[in-house]
Amino acid sequence: MTSTLPTAPAVMIEARGVEKWYPNGYHALRGVDLTVEQGEVVVIMGPSGSGKSTFIRTFNALEDFQKGTIVVDGMALSNDVRNIDAIRREVGMVFQQFNLFPHLTVLQNLTLAPVLVRRRPRRDVERQALDLLERVGIHEQAHKYPGQLSGGQQQRVAIARSLCMEPRIMLFDEPTSALDPEMVQEVLEVMQELARDGMTMVVVTHEVRFARRVASRVVLMADGEVVEQAPPEQFFTAPQHERSRQFLSQIG
Amino acid sequence: MNTSPSTRLQRLRRELFASPLDGLISLLLIGGMVAVAGSLLRWMLVQAQWAVIQANTTLFAVGRYPLEQQWRLWLLTVLLALATGLSWGLLRGLPAGRARRLWPVNDRVAVALLIGLAVLGPLMLGLQPLIQLRWWLIAAALIASRWAAGRWATAIPTGLRRWIPLIWPLLYLAGMVLISGGLGLIAVPPSEWGGLLLTLLAASFAILLCFPLGILLALGRRSALPLLRWASVLYIEFIRGAPLITLLFLGQNILGFLLPGGLAPDRVWRAAWVLTFFAAAYVAEAVRSGLAALPPGQLEAARSLGLPIPQALIHVVLPQALRVALPATVGQFISLLQDTTLLSLIGLLDLLGTARTVMANPAYLGRNAEVYLVLAVLFWCCCAALGLGSRALERRLNPTTDHPAQA
Numbered sequence: 123m124t125s126t127l128p129t130a131p132a133v134m135i136e137a138r139g140v141e142k143w144y145p146n147g148y149h150a151l152r153g154v155d156l157t158v159e160q161g162e163v164v165v166i167m168g169p170s171g172s173g174k175s176t177f178i179r180t181f182n183a184l185e186d187f188q189k190g191t192i193v194v195d196g197m198a199l200s201n202d203v204r205n206i207d208a209i210r211r212e213v214g215m216v217f218q219q220f221n222l223f224p225h226l227t228v229l230q231n232l233t234l235a236p237v238l239v240r241r242r243p244r245r246d247v248e249r250q251a252l253d254l255l256e257r258v259g260i261h262e263q264a265h266k267y268p269g270q271l272s273g274g275q276q277q278r279v280a281i282a283r284s285l286c287m288e289p290r291i292m293l294f295d296e297p298t299s300a301l302d303p304e305m306v307q308e309v310l311e312v313m314q315e316l317a318r319d320g321m322t323m324v325v326v327t328h329e330v331r332f333a334r335r336v337a338s339r340v341v342l343m344a345d346g347e348v349v350e351q352a353p354p355e356q357f358f359t360a361p362q363h364e365r366s367r368q369f370l371s372q373i374g
Numbered sequence: 375m376n377t378s379p380s381t382r383l384q385r386l387r388r389e390l391f392a393s394p395l396d397g398l399i400s401l402l403l404i405g406g407m408v409a410v411a412g413s414l415l416r417w418m419l420v421q422a423q424w425a426v427i428q429a430n431t432t433l434f435a436v437g438r439y440p441l442e443q444q445w446r447l448w449l450l451t452v453l454l455a456l457a458t459g460l461s462w463g464l465l466r467g468l469p470a471g472r473a474r475r476l477w478p479v480n481d482r483v484a485v486a487l488l489i490g491l492a493v494l495g496p497l498m499l500g501l502q503p504l505i506q507l508r509w510w511l512i513a514a515a516l517i518a519s520r521w522a523a524g525r526w527a528t529a530i531p532t533g534l535r536r537w538i539p540l541i542w543p544l545l546y547l548a549g550m551v552l553i554s555g556g557l558g559l560i561a562v563p564p565s566e567w568g569g570l571l572l573t574l575l576a577a578s579f580a581i582l583l584c585f586p587l588g589i590l591l592a593l594g595r596r597s598a599l600p601l602l603r604w605a606s607v608l609y610i611e612f613i614r615g616a617p618l619i620t621l622l623f624l625g626q627n628i629l630g631f632l633l634p635g636g637l638a639p640d641r642v643w644r645a646a647w648v649l650t651f652f653a654a655a656y657v658a659e660a661v662r663s664g665l666a667a668l669p670p671g672q673l674e675a676a677r678s679l680g681l682p683i684p685q686a687l688i689h690v691v692l693p694q695a696l697r698v699a700l701p702a703t704v705g706q707f708i709s710l711l712q713d714t715t716l717l718s719l720i721g722l723l724d725l726l727g728t729a730r731t732v733m734a735n736p737a738y739l740g741r742n743a744e745v746y747l748v749l750a751v752l753f754w755c756c757c758a759a760l761g762l763g764s765r766a767l768e769r770r771l772n773p774t775t776d777h778p779a780q781a
Contacts, residue, residue, distance in 0.1 A: 133632035182678050203682075211680035225693050225771075234689060235679035280675075288677060 132160045133193075134291050134322045135181060140190035142346075144358060150176045151187060152346040157299065158291075163323045165333040165354070168343035169369060173324045177343065178293050181324070182206075182213040195290055209237060214284030218296040220276040222268035228279050229264040232286045240287070249287065254282040258312050274305030278312050285316075292316065294325040328373060334358060342366050417743075426741040427748050428500040430732050434748075437723050443560060446552045447550030448508060455516040457545050463523025466765050476524045484762075485517055518534065546582065561672060564642035568723035570752065572642070576724065577711040577756075580649035584710070587650065588657025589692070595662055606658070610666070613655035618713055622648050622720050645717050653710045656705055665691070687697015697771050704764035708757045725749060 135158040142151040150173045157287065158164050166174045179185040181194055185239045192199045195212050199205070224230050232251035236242050255261045258278040260271070268276055277297060281336060294313065298306040310332050317336045333340050333354050336368055340357040342349045342365070349365045350357065361367050391397040427434070436447060466481055477485075492513030496506040520580065553575065555561035567575065593605030613621070625648035626641060668691060675685035696703075718727030729745045732738060738745075 184674055184678060207680055210678055213678070215675075215678040217671055217675065219669070219671050221669070221671035223672065223675070223690055223694075225697070238685050238689065239680040239682075273650075283679070358576055369436055 124160055127236070134160050134162075134195055135324070136191075136193040136338065137177075138191045139300075140177070140180060140187050140192060142185065142187040144178070149240045150346050151180075151189065154343070154346070154348055156341065156348065158322060158324060160322050161320045162338045163336050164339050164341060165337040166326045166341045166343055167315075167333070167369070168329065168349075168366075169372070172341045173345040173346040175295050178324050178326055181291075181293055182210050182215055184215075189358075202282060207239075211287060212290045214289035214292045216277070216280050216284055216292065216294045216297045218300050220268070220273070220280045220363065221301070222276055222280055222283070224268050227265050227267055228260070228271070231268065232281060232283050235283075236286050236288075248254050251282070251286050254285050255279070258282045259308070259317075272305060273301045274308045276302065277305075277309045281309075281316070291322045291324070294323065294327065296326050296328075298327065298329060298356060330358065330373065342369060382626075416437070418747075419696075422743060422744050423496070424498070424500075424744060426732065426738040426744055431499050432727065433728055433732065434569045436571040436726060438566050439568070439571065440562060440566065443562055446559065450549050450552045451512055452515060453545055453548070456519045457541055459516045459519030459540070459608050460523045463520045464527050464535070465770055466524070476521075481520075485520075488513060488517065493588045502657045506571075520686035546578070564640055565641065567610060570725055572717070573711075573714050573725040574756070576642070576646045576649060576714050576717060577707075579646045580653055580710055583650045584653035584657050584706075587654035588703075589661050589696075591654060591658035592661035592665060593748075595658065596665055601745060605768070606717065610655045610658050615650055618648075618652050619716050619719060621652055622716055624648075626720055631650070642722060645720060645722060649710060651714065653706060656706045660699045660706060661695060663702065664695035664697070667698045668695050697768070699770055700764060700771070704760060707764075708760055710759065711756055725752065 133158065137154060137156045140151050140154045141149070141173065145148050154173070154177055155198070156164070156177075156234075162320050166178065168174045176185050180187050181193060183199060186201075197205060197209050197212075199209065203304050216355070222228075223234070226234065229248065229251055232254065233244065233247045236247045238249075239243050252261065256262055258281060260275050260282075263271060263279075271279065281292075281297075293307060298309050301309065304330070305306065310329060313323070313325070325337075326334075337354045340354050341351040341352055342357070342361075342363075344365050350361060350363045352362070352370055357366070358370065359371060390400040436444065462481075467480060490602060492509055496509045501509070530538075551557055553562065553567070553571070554564070590703065591606050591610060592601045595610065597603045597606070612726065623642050629644040629647055672690055672694065673686060676690040677683070681689070714724055715726040717724040718730060721727070723731065726749065729749055733742055733745055
């Protein structure tokens with residue numbers, strides 16, 4: 123499933139020994155390592171409270187961490203605001219609750235950041251935004267407001283909004299958990315399409331079928347640590363660790 | 375709306391006289407209302423002596439503003455009427471997204487009220503014919519500009535239309551020059567402003583400045599920087615813990631030292647600044663409630679798209695927070711307008727202060743009721759206008775209720 127570039131694939135995310143304590147003293151991440159190469163789709167699974175959302179939110183500095191290093195697309199995360207903004211421009215993020223801007227139309231949701239941050243001409247961005255909306259199948263809703271769309275449509279808009287910034291990496295934080303069951307598939311199909319086009323993706327999800335079909339690697343986290351990582355076929359049929367087996371029996 | 379008179383009468387009967395007890399209560403209430411309205415009307419038409427108002431209209435309107443300079447105020451009134459008509463037409467003449475209707479029903483009612491007020495007001499006040507004519511022309515200008523704006527707004531390119539609200543700050547600056555002088559106009563010091571002019575000036579100054587100040591304070595209160603946060607909390611809690619009248623007296627004494635030279639040169643400006651600082655604390659609390667109502671995911675989404683904090687605030691957070699805070703903020707503006715009456719207690723001749731000097735005149739002994747009634751009606755008109763404007767703005771800012779979702 124990994125992309126077959128002629129040269130060795132570049133490392134897009136390199137996390138080493140990441141540790142995080144919340145202000146209340148809770149030790150959320152206990153030395154997590156993860157490497158994501160260009161074009162890989164890494165699915166992170168694990169019981170709730172295992173730190174998987176916290177972990178991927180450190181990649182674009184929505185969460186800080188106290189120990190360890192994270193290098194994203196060649197840029198080491200630091201507390202420098204300019205550095206953080208530079209990384210966020212290259213990393214798209216899709217949230218569980220969509221987080222579309224309700225006071226802007228769908229089209230304005232897509233064009234806001236590229237026009238303001240990348241300083242591209244509005245006309246170009248709008249054309250690209252309409253293309254993206256067509257790609258995620260909601261071209262005709264461009265001038266509606268998010269509140270007028272279904273959950274699945276909103277999440278597809280959110281994906282298109284991130285893509286409009288032309289990111290090199292996409293993070294998905296439980297993108298289908300807030301959706302009604304019949305809308306999960308339309309969002310997963312868009313994500314699958316994206317993976318096929320070679321986007322580097324880190325996905326926190328409980329969707330086993332998606333992981334089996336799309337993931338290059340499945341990572342199981344528990345109690346703030348990586349317990350196991352393996353190709354999906356191996357992970358779901360022959361998990362190596364007791365904790366993985368326990369988790370799979372709970373969700374299976 | 376197409377119910378026939380008979381069914382409407384039936385509905386009225388059903389609502390007011392459903393049972394004998396209901397009927398009794400309705401009759402008592404209606405009787406009471408008729409009695410109160412009747413005696414008020416009888417007093418207004420028979421007993422009241424309106425000479426106290428009629429002889430002092432100029433004093434109530436502008437205080438001791440020099441007579442030969444009053445054309446500047448007339449000019450300002452005309453400009454205000456034109457700008458009001460323009461904004462009104464743009465806000466209401468073309469509702470976004472729906473089929474255009476030049477004159478919605480409410481607007482027709484408003485215009486009818488306006489014409490009634492413009493015709494009857496000057497007549498009842500016994501103004502000189504020339505001044506009556508001026509008011510009629512001003513009302514006509516307002517309605518004409520409302521009509522023109524509603525009629526031709528779509529002809530203005532959208533890019534240009536976005537800048538039209540800017541006429542208000544420009545007009546405000548122009549108004550300040552017209553009122554106080556400068557740029558070749560003779561200076562009229564604030565000590566000569568009075569009446570409605572002073573009331574509206576102090577209120578509008580405070581409203582305009584307390585709004586941005588309140589936003590900054592609200593953001594400061596939620597800031598991650600402890601010093602900024604504590605300074606904002608301290609300020610807000612101090613101001614909210616002190617009565618305005620105390621602050622007004624305090625301001626007269628210490629504001630001269632606190633503000634850089636020239637910003638509070640005399641008692642009027644000092645009072646206006648105190649009103650501003652006072653209202654800012656309350657506006658900050660209203661805005662804070664708007665900010666608190668916003669899901670944290672909004673800022674996270676904006677930040678993860680690479681927007682720096684100032685742009686995330688301007689384009690994502692504040693538009694939503696201010697919409698939530700708007701009703702409470704306008705409520706604050708309305709009480710601010712009413713709070714300007716306290717200026718009379720520190721010896722300024724605002725509307726109430728002017729009224730008190732008029733009532734102190736032995737010639738108008740015992741005419742307090744007439745004066746206070748007119749004052750109350752004037753304040754009610756101003757506050758109603760603020761309320762109407764804010765509701766129109768609220769509807770305008772609320773896209774999701776304006777275009778209901780298709781099921």
